[in-house]
Structure formats: structure tokens, C-alpha cells
Amino acid sequence: MKRSKYRPSPLESRPARIAMAAAVLVAAGALVVTFVSSGGKGTADAATSPDQFVPIQKVRPGVRPPKPSAAGSTGRFTVDCGTNGIGKFSPDNPVAQPGIKNGAEHVHDFVGNRAITANSSNADLDASGTTCRNGDKSSYFWPVVRIDKTVRGNNRIQQALAQTxxxxxxxxxxxxxxxxxxxxxxxxxxxxxxxxxxxxxxxxxxxxxxxxxxxxxxxxxxxxxxxxxxxxxxxxxxxxxxxxxxxxxxxxxxxxxxxYDGMHASMHSAAHTASITAGQVANPQVQCPTVRDKLPGVPDRALSEVNRNLDELDRQISEADERLVTTRGQGGPAFIDNAILGPLRAKRVAVLDRIATAIGRQAARPRDLEGLAACTVNQAPGDRAAGTPPTSSSTPAGPAVLPEPQGPNLELPGNTGGIVRPAKVLIEYRGNATSKVVPMPKFLRALTGDAKPTSRGPANARAAWTCSGFADRLSDRYPICPAGSRVQRVHDFPGCWDGRNIDSDNHRKHVAFADKVTGACPQGFRAIPQLRITISYDLPRDVQLKGQYALDSFPEENHNPFSDHDDFINVNSVRTMQRIAACINRGKNCS
Structure with missing residues (x-):
């Protein structure tokens, strides 16, 4: 992946959200995109200011599910995958930015699949463990929410953008x-x-x-x-x-x-970095030299064997990544080297030798493949002294210039403060108002919302914020909830599928949302179990009233609540997905 020409300085405190209005980006020459707001400012301007928070009672009721017809499917299937108790956090986005390490530039909560990274193949996902109680190996992930009470200068984002x-x-x-x-x-x-x-x-x-x-x-x-x-x-x-x-x-x-990675160059503070104690890091990952791009042309008779072994290399990395998650905190300083990297290198040497041998039977044997066997771990706990600036991590594709999440709060430039763990995550598959559902295909990718409504326009962004007890209203602003009510994010995924593809060139065209009024799928699409994820938080009321909580986001979004999004890869077994569809079509509530 090509990254900015700027190299990052040390981290700085996340800008406080009560900071700038739309004039900031306008002053920097930015276009301000108008959208129809459910109660917000009417602009997707990337600025977070007091009017980005709204008492939920002031949001107009507007959620009106289509009335099911006799031919509809009214069942519901719920899955319990926990609330990320294992601490699987990562700035990867395997759906929207596959193969790009740290592509999100903000931290995601992951539940379900334990091994997933930006580089995971379908076979890797299928071999993984899971946090879901029913064995569902699907991956569900969304940006974390943080509480941050620090204050910044009003022109920080404007200055950073002007230099980018x-x-x-x-x-x-x-x-x-x-x-x-x-x-x-x-x-x-x-x-x-x-x-x-x-x-x-x-x-x-x-x-x-x-x-x-x-x-x-x-x-x-x-x-x-x-x-x-x-x-x-x-x-x-x-x-x-x-x-x-x-x-x-x-x-x-x-x-x-x-x-807009270059914005990070102007959003760092050595003083803030010095206050971070090195410790917990976001989802450490194994970094191995790539092999696929190093091979010569492969003789026809060796293709199947070489591909099997390339897939085996991928699975070995995936298994090691999962072990990093499940063994975090175990052993002493040498645990990762002795228990994970050492055995991984030995396995890779054997597989690389098999690849070289398979090619060598029909053509010149590749030389020096064993030199690709040794791997490292990015950000192993304790590998950086407290107060030391994060360095550019090196990947096989070249040097990255973005810092890794750092310290006990997993902080990134512009995304700082303590992460709020969800009080509850409800994952449910629902029916269609006008027809029965068909099982969704295994390894289907889907996303909802848009992480970049400012730089890409708001067409795909969706209002997702509400409070418990107010299911009839969704806001594009951060809600202020009455006492006893939880802040909630409700993420509805597309419930219609083109019947052929598990992904598409923009990660959206192979699926579609049903009609808001009738509930029918567009022509050429068929109804599938429609995924809804509801994430609930116990946020102190004074934090809500002071506007001190917000999403992690891309730097140009500056915690815009309208940039909320959620991603999903279906790794349910075929049998389980058939059971989900059957439950929904019978009008039952199952789990």
C-alpha cells in the first residue's frame, strides 16, 4: 500500500471533540457536503462540536419497519459472541481494505473470529477459533468508542489538513x-x-x-x-x-x-507520548516476508503442489496470529520467540523447501527461499520502552509510516483516551417483510455505513445512534440519553444478495438494502438473513452532557458520528446458515 510522504512524529493527545464547526474545513478550502440529517447540522464536515451531541428526546421518531406480508419471514436468530473480552483490537479492516496493514488508522473492536487480520484467506478464517458460543466463526467488527476529557486548540485539524x-x-x-x-x-x-x-x-x-x-x-x-x-x-x-x-x-x-495519512505529521505531541506507558498493544500480529511475489513462473505440473504449500504458509501465520491473541500476557520476555516465532520459522522452512523442490523437479530450483522463513511480531508487549515514540513498522510490501496503536489505551494520533467496552453486543439475523430468506453464502463480505462521508461523500453513511428505550429513532449525532438509558449504536446490514458473488469491486454492489417502505429486495436480488448488530454502552451521564465520548475515526473525519460503520464476514458453516434461514422462515426466535 502506498502511504503518505510524511513520517509520523510522536503521538499527541486526541483533540477534544468540542472544538470546531463547519468553518474549519471551509477555511482550509474543503468542500462541505450537504446531506439530509435526522437532526444534525445538515453537513458532513468532519468537525465535532457541541451540536454533534443531541438529547435523544429531541430526535424525531422515524424508524418504521415495513409491515410483513403473508409471504414474509418474521423469525429471528441471535448469536452470542461476547463483547471482545479477549481484547482483540486492530486498526486493520479486512473487508474494506484487504491486505492493507493498519488501513483503518483507527482501532476496531472484533468479536467472533479470533485469527482474522487484513491478510486472512477464507481458509484461514475457516480454521480459526471463535468467541461465539454456537461455534460461529464469522468476524464482526466496528470502531471503538473512547472517553477523552483533554482539550486542544481549535485549529489543529485545519493546520494538519492544510499541510497534507x-x-x-x-x-x-x-x-x-x-x-x-x-x-x-x-x-x-x-x-x-x-x-x-x-x-x-x-x-x-x-x-x-x-x-x-x-x-x-x-x-x-x-x-x-x-x-x-x-x-x-x-x-x-x-x-x-x-x-x-x-x-x-x-x-x-x-x-x-x-x-490523508499526512495529517498525522501535524497531529503529534512528544509530551503526550512521554505520558504513555508501554504495555498492552492492539492485537499484535506476525509479520513474515511475502513469498507469492518472490516466486518465478511455476511449471504446470508443480502448480497444485506449490499452491497447496502457499496456502499452508498463510494458515501457519493465521494460527500464530490467533495464538498471540489467546496467550497474551503468558510467559516471560522470551515467550513469543520461543513459543510462537521459533516453531513458526521451523514450519516455514519445511514448507519453503517443499515449494523449492516442487519447482525444481521441472525447472531450475529457486534459490534462497529459506531466507524468507524468519518472522517477527509487530509491537510485541514490552518491546518498546515507556515514552519511546512508535517507529515505522516494516512489512514485506515496504515501510509503513503510520504508528501502531500504543500503550494501555491502544492510542493512535487523533484517537486517544480510554476505550469503553460495550456493556452488551446483540447480534441478530432477521427476516424479510415480503419473502422467505435464502441462506447467505459462506465467506460473504458486507459492510454498513461509511467511514469516510467527508472525503467520499455521505451517500453510503447511515444514522446509527440511539438510546435504549428509543428504538423508534436513530440519529446521525451522538445521543445524550436520559438517566438509566444506555447509549446504543444500531447497525443494519444489507439484507439482499445478488445470488452470485461474495464480494464486489467496491465491496457493496453484490448486496443491497431492502426498500424502506415495502421491505422488498431490488430486482435481481434475493432476501438473505438480514444482520443487525446493536452495541450498548454504559456511559456516565456527565460524559454525555459534556460531549466527552466519540468514535475512533480517520483523521479527516475528526470523530464525525456520521462516520460510524460496521463490517462482517460470514464464516458460519453451511449447516448453521441453513438452520438460521429455516428458523427465520418459520417465524421462530432461535439462538
Whole structure:
């Protein structure tokens, strides 16, 4: 992934949310996008100010579920996956930014699948353990909520944005490819180089928005880039298939995004870093050299064996990542080296030797593959002294410039303060008002809401905030709840599926929301169990009244409540998903 030219300084305190109004981004030359608000300011301006908080009683009731017809499905299936008691936190987003480490730039709560990272394959997910009581290995994740009582200068975000060159960030295709047949190697390399040129050209076009946020330009550039990348990636897939191997599924790698990473360079404070005690870190991950992009063209007779072993390398990393989560805090300083990295290296040596041998039977044996065996762990607990600035982590794809989450509060630039653990997480699958549901396919990806309504426009953003006891109203602002009521986020996912694809080039087109009035799916789509996740928090009332809680977010969003979002990968077994659909279609309540 391409990152900003700026290298981060030490962390600073998160800006207090009672800070700036829409004029901040306007003054920096930003476009302010108008949307129809359920009670907010009517702008998606990335500024968090007092009017971003609203007493829930002042939000108009507006949630009116469609009335079920006789042909509808009215059942409900609930899943208990806990509230992230194992502490699986990560700034990865495996759905929206697959293959991009730290792509979210903010921390997510994860429940369900214990091994998932940005690089997890479907086989890795299927082999993982889970926090769900019924064995559901699906992954459910959303941005954390923090309480932060610190104060900042009103112009911090404006200054940071004014010094930032927005850049294009794309998932790497090179290190996600299967073994490339000898006869396809030259063509695939040429197409990969064409992908690089497309990204470089898009980056040059981004110079027109230096120092400001321009969603119209962003979407023009990204839309053109998506179309062209889709064509090239389809050509890569077809070239590999035509040469005799299976067609690889690469559609998840098509979509790119605009990165404002450079804002971090102006949002750091050495003083704040010095106050952080190194300790708990967000979901430490194993970092291994990539192998797929280092292989030569593979002889046809060796393809199946090489691909099996490449998949085995992925599973080994996934298993090690899961162990990092489940053994956190165990052993002494050498535990990770002796219990995780040492055994992993030995396993990788054996697999890399099998790959070299398989190729060597038909062609020249690759040399020095064993040099790719050793792995490290990013941010192992205790590997950084208190007060030491986070350094750029090195990944096989190149140096990243974003800091890792640091300290007991898992803080990132602009996202600081104590994380509030949910009091309750309710995961439920629901029916469709007009038809029966069909089981959703295994490994279906879906998301709801939009993490970037400021830089990409608010078309996909959804009001998600409410209070317990006020289910008939949702707000695009942070709610202030009456005494005894919990702050809630209600995330409804698309309940319609195109019947063919588990992902699409923008991670949205393969699924759709049912009609708000009738509940019917769009033409060509069929109803699936519709996922709803309700996250409840016990937040002190004075914190609510003072506007001292907010979402983690991308830097340009500045904790905009309208940037709330949620992501999901279905790893239910086929049998379990059939049971879920049957329960819903019979009108039962099951778990």
C-alpha cells in the first residue's frame, strides 16, 4: 500500500471533540457536503462540536419497519459472541481494505473470529477459533468508542489538513496472487506494472486537492481508477486461468481509497507520548516476508503442489496470529520467540523447501527461499520502552509510516483516551417483510455505513445512534440519553444478495438494502438473513452532557458520528446458515 510522504512524529493527545464547526474545513478550502440529517447540522464536515451531541428526546421518531406480508419471514436468530473480552483490537479492516496493514488508522473492536487480520484467506478464517458460543466463526467488527476529557486548540485539524497531500492507497495484488504458471509470468508482470502506473497517475491527479478535502474530485479519480483496475485484475485472473491454473478470486483487491495519512505529521505531541506507558498493544500480529511475489513462473505440473504449500504458509501465520491473541500476557520476555516465532520459522522452512523442490523437479530450483522463513511480531508487549515514540513498522510490501496503536489505551494520533467496552453486543439475523430468506453464502463480505462521508461523500453513511428505550429513532449525532438509558449504536446490514458473488469491486454492489417502505429486495436480488448488530454502552451521564465520548475515526473525519460503520464476514458453516434461514422462515426466535 502506498502511504503518505510524511513520517509520523510522536503521538499527541486526541483533540477534544468540542472544538470546531463547519468553518474549519471551509477555511482550509474543503468542500462541505450537504446531506439530509435526522437532526444534525445538515453537513458532513468532519468537525465535532457541541451540536454533534443531541438529547435523544429531541430526535424525531422515524424508524418504521415495513409491515410483513403473508409471504414474509418474521423469525429471528441471535448469536452470542461476547463483547471482545479477549481484547482483540486492530486498526486493520479486512473487508474494506484487504491486505492493507493498519488501513483503518483507527482501532476496531472484533468479536467472533479470533485469527482474522487484513491478510486472512477464507481458509484461514475457516480454521480459526471463535468467541461465539454456537461455534460461529464469522468476524464482526466496528470502531471503538473512547472517553477523552483533554482539550486542544481549535485549529489543529485545519493546520494538519492544510499541510497534507492526499494520496491514493490500493491493496497489493502482487503478494496475493497464486502461483503464476511459467507461460503466464511475463503477461502477469506486464499487467502488474500497468496497475502500478494507474496508481501513480491517480496520485498525480490528487495534487489538485492539496491541503483540502474534495469529495467530488476524490470520487472521480477513484471511480476511474476502479474501472481500470477491475479490467486489469480480471485480465490477470484470466491469464492465470488460461495458462492452466484455477481462476483466482481477486475482486476484493480492486477498490482503492484516498489517504490523508499526512495529517498525522501535524497531529503529534512528544509530551503526550512521554505520558504513555508501554504495555498492552492492539492485537499484535506476525509479520513474515511475502513469498507469492518472490516466486518465478511455476511449471504446470508443480502448480497444485506449490499452491497447496502457499496456502499452508498463510494458515501457519493465521494460527500464530490467533495464538498471540489467546496467550497474551503468558510467559516471560522470551515467550513469543520461543513459543510462537521459533516453531513458526521451523514450519516455514519445511514448507519453503517443499515449494523449492516442487519447482525444481521441472525447472531450475529457486534459490534462497529459506531466507524468507524468519518472522517477527509487530509491537510485541514490552518491546518498546515507556515514552519511546512508535517507529515505522516494516512489512514485506515496504515501510509503513503510520504508528501502531500504543500503550494501555491502544492510542493512535487523533484517537486517544480510554476505550469503553460495550456493556452488551446483540447480534441478530432477521427476516424479510415480503419473502422467505435464502441462506447467505459462506465467506460473504458486507459492510454498513461509511467511514469516510467527508472525503467520499455521505451517500453510503447511515444514522446509527440511539438510546435504549428509543428504538423508534436513530440519529446521525451522538445521543445524550436520559438517566438509566444506555447509549446504543444500531447497525443494519444489507439484507439482499445478488445470488452470485461474495464480494464486489467496491465491496457493496453484490448486496443491497431492502426498500424502506415495502421491505422488498431490488430486482435481481434475493432476501438473505438480514444482520443487525446493536452495541450498548454504559456511559456516565456527565460524559454525555459534556460531549466527552466519540468514535475512533480517520483523521479527516475528526470523530464525525456520521462516520460510524460496521463490517462482517460470514464464516458460519453451511449447516448453521441453513438452520438460521429455516428458523427465520418459520417465524421462530432461535439462538
Amino acid at each position: 497531500q492526499p494520496m491514493i492507497a490500493c491493496p497489493s495484488v502482487r503478494d496475493r496472487l497464486p502461483a503464476v504458471p511459467v507461460s503466464a509470468r511475463n503477461t502477469v508482470d506486464r499487467l502488474l506494472n500497468d496497475l502500478d502506473r494507474l496508481e501513480a497517475d491517480a496520485d498525480k491527479r490528487m495534487a489538485a486537492s492539496y491541503g483540502r478535502i474534495d469529495p467530488t474530485l476524490n470520487n472521480q479519480i477513484l471511480g476511474t481508477l476502479r474501472v481500470r483496475r477491475a479490467t486489469l485484475i480480471k485480465d490477470i485472473s484470466a491469464t492465470i486461468a488460461d495458462a492452466g491454473d484455477n481462476r483466482p478470486g481477486l475482486v476484493s483487491l480492486v477498490d482503492c481509497d484516498v489517504s
